[in-house]
Amino acid sequence: MTMASSSPSAPAQAAPPGGRTAPTILRVPEHTVEIVSDPGEGAQKCGQIFGRVSAKTGNGVWTVEIIPAEIQPPARTPSSASGNRIRIGTRAVTNWGDAANLVVAFNEQVLLHRHRLGALAKDAIILIEDMWATHDDPDIRKAWNDALEELGERSYRFVYVPMEQECLTIIENPRRGKNMFALGMLAWIYFRDLDKIRGLIAQEFGKKAPALYEQNVALLERGYRWADEHLDVRIEVPAVESARPMVVMNGNQALAMGAIAAGMELCAMYPITPATSASHYLGDIFERFGGIVHQAEDEIAAIGVALGASFAGKVAFTITSGPGLALKTEFIGLAVMTETPLVLVDVQRGGPSTGLPTKVEQGDLLAALYGQPGDTPKVVMAPATMEECFLCMTTARRIAEALRTVVIVLSDANLATGVQPFPRPEVSEPWLAEPPDLAPIRAGLRPYEWDPQRGVSPRVIPGQPGGMFTATGLSHDEWSHVGYTPDVHERGCQMRSRKLAVFQQMLKPPAVNGAPEGDLLVVGWGSTLGAIEEAVARAREEGLSVSSLHLRFLSPLEPGLKEIFQRFKKVITVEINYSDNPDEPFITSENRRRGQLSWLLRAQTLVDVDCWTRVPGEPLSPGQILQAMRDCMPQGGRR
Amino acid sequence: MSELGCSLLSVGPDEDREWSMQDYECGVARWCPGCGDHAILTGVQRLLEAEQLAPEQTVFVSGIGCASRFPHYLSTYGFHGIHGRALPIATGIKLRRPDLHVFVVMGDGDCCSIGAGHWIHTVRYNPDLVALMLDNGVYGLTKNQTSPTSPLGLPSNTQPRGAYLPPMNPISVTLGVTNVSFVAQTGDWVPAHLYATLQAAFRHRGFAFVRILQRCPQYTTNLFETAVRDPGLVELMVHPAGVAVPDLDRIFKNQVRHDPADLAGARRLAEADGKIRLGVFYRNETLPVYEETRQVPVRSAAEKLTLLNAELDRYAV
Numbered sequence: 001m002t003m004a005s006s007s008p009s010a011p012a013q014a015a016p017p018g019g020r021t022a023p024t025i026l027r028v029p030e031h032t033v034e035i036v037s038d039p040g041e042g043a044q045k046c047g048q049i050f051g052r053v054s055a056k057t058g059n060g061v062w063t064v065e066i067i068p069a070e071i072q073p074p075a076r077t078p079s080s081a082s083g084n085r086i087r088i089g090t091r092a093v094t095n096w097g098d099a100a101n102l103v104v105a106f107n108e109q110v111l112l113h114r115h116r117l118g119a120l121a122k123d124a125i126i127l128i129e130d131m132w133a134t135h136d137d138p139d140i141r142k143a144w145n146d147a148l149e150e151l152g153e154r155s156y157r158f159v160y161v162p163m164e165q166e167c168l169t170i171i172e173n174p175r176r177g178k179n180m181f182a183l184g185m186l187a188w189i190y191f192r193d194l195d196k197i198r199g200l201i202a203q204e205f206g207k208k209a210p211a212l213y214e215q216n217v218a219l220l221e222r223g224y225r226w227a228d229e230h231l232d233v234r235i236e237v238p239a240v241e242s243a244r245p246m247v248v249m250n251g252n253q254a255l256a257m258g259a260i261a262a263g264m265e266l267c268a269m270y271p272i273t274p275a276t277s278a279s280h281y282l283g284d285i286f287e288r289f290g291g292i293v294h295q296a297e298d299e300i301a302a303i304g305v306a307l308g309a310s311f312a313g314k315v316a317f318t319i320t321s322g323p324g325l326a327l328k329t330e331f332i333g334l335a336v337m338t339e340t341p342l343v344l345v346d347v348q349r350g351g352p353s354t355g356l357p358t359k360v361e362q363g364d365l366l367a368a369l370y371g372q373p374g375d376t377p378k379v380v381m382a383p384a385t386m387e388e389c390f391l392c393m394t395t396a397r398r399i400a401e402a403l404r405t406v407v408i409v410l411s412d413a414n415l416a417t418g419v420q421p422f423p424r425p426e427v428s429e430p431w432l433a434e435p436p437d438l439a440p441i442r443a444g445l446r447p448y449e450w451d452p453q454r455g456v457s458p459r460v461i462p463g464q465p466g467g468m469f470t471a472t473g474l475s476h477d478e479w480s481h482v483g484y485t486p487d488v489h490e491r492g493c494q495m496r497s498r499k500l501a502v503f504q505q506m507l508k509p510p511a512v513n514g515a516p517e518g519d520l521l522v523v524g525w526g527s528t529l530g531a532i533e534e535a536v537a538r539a540r541e542e543g544l545s546v547s548s549l550h551l552r553f554l555s556p557l558e559p560g561l562k563e564i565f566q567r568f569k570k571v572i573t574v575e576i577n578y579s580d581n582p583d584e585p586f587i588t589s590e591n592r593r594r595g596q597l598s599w600l601l602r603a604q605t606l607v608d609v610d611c612w613t614r615v616p617g618e619p620l621s622p623g624q625i626l627q628a629m630r631d632c633m634p635q636g637g638r639r
Numbered sequence: 640m641s642e643l644g645c646s647l648l649s650v651g652p653d654e655d656r657e658w659s660m661q662d663y664e665c666g667v668a669r670w671c672p673g674c675g676d677h678a679i680l681t682g683v684q685r686l687l688e689a690e691q692l693a694p695e696q697t698v699f700v701s702g703i704g705c706a707s708r709f710p711h712y713l714s715t716y717g718f719h720g721i722h723g724r725a726l727p728i729a730t731g732i733k734l735r736r737p738d739l740h741v742f743v744v745m746g747d748g749d750c751c752s753i754g755a756g757h758w759i760h761t762v763r764y765n766p767d768l769v770a771l772m773l774d775n776g777v778y779g780l781t782k783n784q785t786s787p788t789s790p791l792g793l794p795s796n797t798q799p800r801g802a803y804l805p806p807m808n809p810i811s812v813t814l815g816v817t818n819v820s821f822v823a824q825t826g827d828w829v830p831a832h833l834y835a836t837l838q839a840a841f842r843h844r845g846f847a848f849v850r851i852l853q854r855c856p857q858y859t860t861n862l863f864e865t866a867v868r869d870p871g872l873v874e875l876m877v878h879p880a881g882v883a884v885p886d887l888d889r890i891f892k893n894q895v896r897h898d899p900a901d902l903a904g905a906r907r908l909a910e911a912d913g914k915i916r917l918g919v920f921y922r923n924e925t926l927p928v929y930e931e932t933r934q935v936p937v938r939s940a941a942e943k944l945t946l947l948n949a950e951l952d953r954y955a956v
Contacts (some may be wrong), residue, residue, distance in 0.1 A: 055956050056956050058956070203953070242956070245955065245956070246955070246956035247951055247954040247955055247956060248954055248956050249954045253954070257947070257950065257951070260943065260947055260950075261947055263940070263943070265735060266731070266734070266735055268731065285950060287935045287936075288936075288946055289938055289943050289946055289947070290935050290936055290937055290938035290943070291935065292734065292735070292933050292935055294731075294734065294933070296727065296760075297756055297757065297759075297760035298756055300724060300727070300757075301724075301726075301727040301730075301756070301757055301760070302727075303727075304720075304724050304726075304727025304728050304730075304731060304757075305727045305728075305730050305731035305734065306731060307727075307728060307731060308700070308718070308727065308728035308729060308730060308731020308732040308733075308734075309731040309732065309734060309735040309736075310731075311718055311728070311731075311732060312698075312731070312732040312735060312736040312739065313736070314735040314736070316731070316735070330721050330724075331721065331724065333721075334720055334721050338718075421956050424951055424955065425951070427944060427947055427948075428944070429940040429941060429944055432940035432943050432944060433940065434940070462695065462696075462698050462716040462732070462736065462739055463695055463696060463736070463738070463739065464695060465693075465695045466695070467695065467716075468694050468695055468714055468715055468716050468717075469716065469717070470699075470710040470711050470713075470716070470717030470718065470719055471717065471718045471719065472711070472717075472718075472719040473703075473719065473720060473721055474719065482711065
């Protein structure tokens with residue numbers, strides 16, 4: 001690859017075409033690519049297609065969107081950085097890694113943003129649009145020079161690319177085309193098959209706008225040819241053909257498709273980031289499957305409509321994010337109290353309040369468990385991968401119906417927008433089972449005929465002759481008759497809670513990743529699975545005695561935790577939610593506010609579970625977690 | 640029902656069975672003596688009998704408040720939910736179970752205050768169901784607080800020096816919403832008119848909004864009292880397309896001929912001062928109902944599986 005001279009203000013000339021030696025090919029087990037632009041320049045689309053074609057090539061892939069929180073931040077500013085990180089590997093990739101090895105940047109300001117965040121490897125290769133160096137506006141030229149001086153602190157390798165100039169040979173407005181040119185360059189560098197990319201571009205534009213398709217393909221090919229003529233390094237991440245058929249999609253697509261596979265018939269929602277893209281997808285395809293997306297007037301009505309449909313015997317769910325979960329609180333209580341099955345998906349984002357709408361956080365755990373006034377036992381589960389986003393919807397429906405209760409599924413922005421290949425789910429007809437039919441019920445059946453041991457009761461739905469009752473949010477007996485006496489209320493609470501205990505006993509103890517005993521056990525939940533397990537693998541290579549455990553069920557907690565914890569000298573949770581750092585002023589072990597899972601585990605197991613949590617608004621990287629492990633190894637821990 | 644594709648319906652209602660008033664009654668209503676709710680409950684039970692609605696095919700949904708105890712006193716299916724949120728629950732039921740007869744019973748606090756957003760939007764969705772708004776101008780269950788329909792100056796526990804704001808007009812609000820389909824007003828002191836209005840609302844195809852004026856014997860005893868005592872203060876809206884109760888002609892001399900198809904006229908009458916108007920303000924059966932607008936093909940599990948596999952193919956590596 002052509003390298004810049006040491007002075008960044010004097011861009012090196014790209015190697016002239018012809019008379020070049022064959023490019024050097026670097027064979028690496030993995031590589032991390034970022035593409036960043038101003039919003040509207042299409043870096044995200046470029047990144048998504050690059051991720052998908054890499055998956056189709058047989059590489060492991062994990063993508064993370066780089067999203068500005070505002071719709072139209074000022075262009076050419078650090079806050080405007082928009083794009084995608086794509087980590088590809090020979091083996092499965094389970095997280096976004098530590099830093100980018102190669103970056104395509106459409107201007108120096110968005111690049112600067114990534115640099116300042118420490119997102120770039122110190123020897124990263126940077127392909128940057130060079131039009132700003134010679135721009136008419138002296139302020140822009142100065143900004144370019146200042147930025148490159150700051151970037152010059154690190155030993156990045158720069159390649160200056162005349163993207164604008166090249167794109168102008170094909171289109172009038174390069175802002176709408178640089179992304180495909182960039183995709184072409186990446187295709188050449190990483191040996192991606194142009195035909196596969198053409199196929200993906202056709203999926204995006206082919207049907208709607210044939211002319212746009214042609215134009216994009218021309219830009220793609222131009223970028224590919226330019227790279228072939230000017231670059232002298234190619235990167236090969238060998239792909240391994242999967243023995244099983246694979247699919248590639250993001251977590252929200254997986255959730256939406258999983259909802260269909262679960263036999264869901266209604267998704268009632270209100271627009272909220274980062275949950276909405278699941279509803280967009282369902283809005284597009286659900287009706288073909290006999291399903292409806294109902295966009296309600298507000299978050300409260302959305303859960304109300306889902307609850308009504310479920311009460312009437314249909315399979316319904318609602319999907320939201322933190323602020324919506326807050327608004328749905330009263331209805332969650334009603335669903336628990338009336339024992340109406342309901343699946344609620346919360347695609348978590350940064351909080352509290354409006355917080356970080358587009359960014360990742362795992363801050364809704366305790367709100368999901370305990371956010372409703374009164375005792376509201378319910379099941380809370382958290383998928384850890386895109387595949388689990390798909391599969392968990394069927395599990396959630398089954399549990400909701402079997403226990404007549406609410407199941408909250410906690411996804412997050414990292415899963416929602418990240419793309420990963422996974423084994424193609426083998427859905428079978430029983431997944432899509434019809435809800436109960438309207439057969440007359442047994443004479444004398446009470447609407448809450450609780451099994452005194454298990455707390456479960458058969459479900460009765462409108463239309464069933466002989467089953468008429470009025471569901472009520474008031475305290476009630478087995479006949480659903482309102483009762484305020486101590487025994488009625490006590491018994492209702494007991495029965496609704498007992499179901500969870502019964503369910504907990506059906507769960508298996510969680511598997512420990514690594515040795516079953518040792519110095520340090522790291523406990524996680526949700527989207528951090530891949531980063532934690534990668535960090536554990538690296539720590540063990542360093543000789544640290546570390547294992548990890550990942551929870552899918554948070555309510556009820558999976559069994560056997562205390563016993564597992566006692567086999568380790570120290571237990572910590574790693575979470576993306578806020579906790580006080582013990583080194584900060586005024587923080588004592590008494591007043592320290594801890595990570596949400598550690599809070600829960602301490603209460604449930606009476607084990608002194610520590611925590612390491614961060615709220616950067618972005619996924620945790622394995623390197624960060626590894627460092628945290630090193631720092632908190634118990635005294636006397638083996639190295 | 641099968642043409643609506645409700646695959647749930649393995650067993651239909653018992654066609655031969657004849658239902659009596661007793662088949663709809665359940666327990667003893669625990670409202671205050673003299674409360675208008677009693678008369679409304681009786682009117683509803685009469686309607687159920689007259690229309691011979693199978694109790695298992697009928698669902699009453701309510702919010703919270705005195706009026707919202709309604710479903711407990713009927714032997715149909717019922718959902719006594721949370722304050723202000725009866726309409727979304729009812730919409731969810733009707734949307735996916737159009738075979739059911741759905742009624743909503745709510746109070747003025749439910750409908751016009753905490754659930755006002757749902758009220759506006761349910762008018763716009765236009766599901767085919769009946770919504771009864773039992774308006775006594777006060778919060779009774781929580782013991783005398785000002786409601787959005789309390790008359791200006793009415794003292795309550797929250798506004799002891801009298802309500803500060805003029806009451807809202809639920810009829811003109813409803814008439815102002817896109818897709819408004821049926822709007823009527825009746826009073827608990829005119830049972831014949833109440834019954835005829837309930838029947839017209841039930842038989843209407845679309846979202847039928849009925850405001851029932853009533854008194855709370857505890858806190859708003861004097862509300863409409865002058866009109867109750869003096870029929871001259873009431874004006875009946877009459878029309879062949881509205882409600883017809885010939886027996887009332889002797890009592891209510893003030894009558895205005897109003898064609899319920901006339902929306903502008905309905906709005907004028909809703910806003911005109913002076914008289915309490917009873918009858919159908921507006922009726923339009925040509926509007927699409929939400930559950931039909933959102934009708935989707937019925938798919939068997941096998942069909943869904945085929946479609947799902949085709950969809951997964953699009954994401955195949």
